[in-house]
Amino acid sequence: MKITRRSTALTALGLGAMMLAGCASASATGGDGEALEQVRLGYFANVTHAPALVGVSEGLFEEALGDIDLETTVFNAGPAAVEALSAGAIDVAYIGPNPSINTFIQSGGESARVIAGATSGGAALVVRDGIDTPADLEGANIATPQLGNTQDVALRNWLSEEGFETSISGGGDVTVTPTENAQTLALFQKGELDGAWLPEPWVSRLVLEAGAHVLVDEAELWPNGEFPTTVVLVRAEFAEQHPDAVEDLLDGHIAAITWLDEHTDEAPTVINDALEEATGKRLDDAVLARALENVTFTVDPHAETFQALVEHGLAAGTQKDGSIDGLFDLRTLNALLEADGADPVSAGGLGED
Known part of the structure; x- marks a missing residue:
């Protein structure tokens, strides 16, 4: 499998050309009966996105996706990433909970689904x-x-x-x-x-x-002290058309979090190498060590906090009022966890688990 990386951090400005090109970059638009050549993944060059950094750099997504190519794009913040997701320029994003809520409400529940957690705290x-x-x-x-x-x-x-x-x-x-x-x-x-x-x-x-x-x-x-910092958000149309690819990507995501849990000594170097590739710069060892002390990598999206996050967004004046019923679809994640003998995670009554 070939991995194509776009390491320039993207903001909300200048996304138009990327979106137009991105909409055509995945060759298959039908169900899993048709060949899917590429999955387009977005994430940030942050410690809170370490599962994505490790999944890419350690080849865990590559192993899980098999013959499907992975294209990666590095973003600076959630609103820019969710704009690209909504426009069809990417298929899956590691992203904060509030942009996930915003796109779901603004689309009337049609745009995307949270399929896993990634990071808590930090x-x-x-x-x-x-x-x-x-x-x-x-x-x-x-x-x-x-x-x-x-x-x-x-x-x-x-x-x-x-x-x-x-x-x-x-x-x-x-x-x-x-x-x-x-x-x-x-x-x-x-x-x-x-x-x-x-x-x-x-x-x-x-x-x-x-x-x-x-x-x-x-x-x-x-x-x-538990709150979601990063979740995995998939474009709803992509999830409907390519459930097998979503399952494979989640398999790689679980493997990345397991790797972080089992390789605590190696993790700082691997994360720093990935950050350097994405940004051109490494973190000071003391900075990275302090940062890692403040985060927990978990597949649990802490769905129980999301209604409070809606209320926070309304109070902040940064989102529209609306329902988030159906935001979560954790069925595939929980099936994989069950197969591994792990406990399932809850959608908190806001979707399927």
């Missing part, structure tokens, strides 16, 4: 010296990866609960500035940002490379 609000309590954030400028992404929603919801007003157009008691992660680090180092709500490894980079400190660990806001 997000926090980090701030400059002099900000030690929520009250100190009055008038601050705080960055997030992209408007409407999972960390953006988490920050806006938390600020609202703390009594601050924000606006998706800027301004308010606290200014929330959606900013690409690498730029956030540079701006924070220059003193042009007061903080940021970010996923790993960016939390650890700001702490260890820029002198930030953690004001809010998002794990503290959820029961048992």
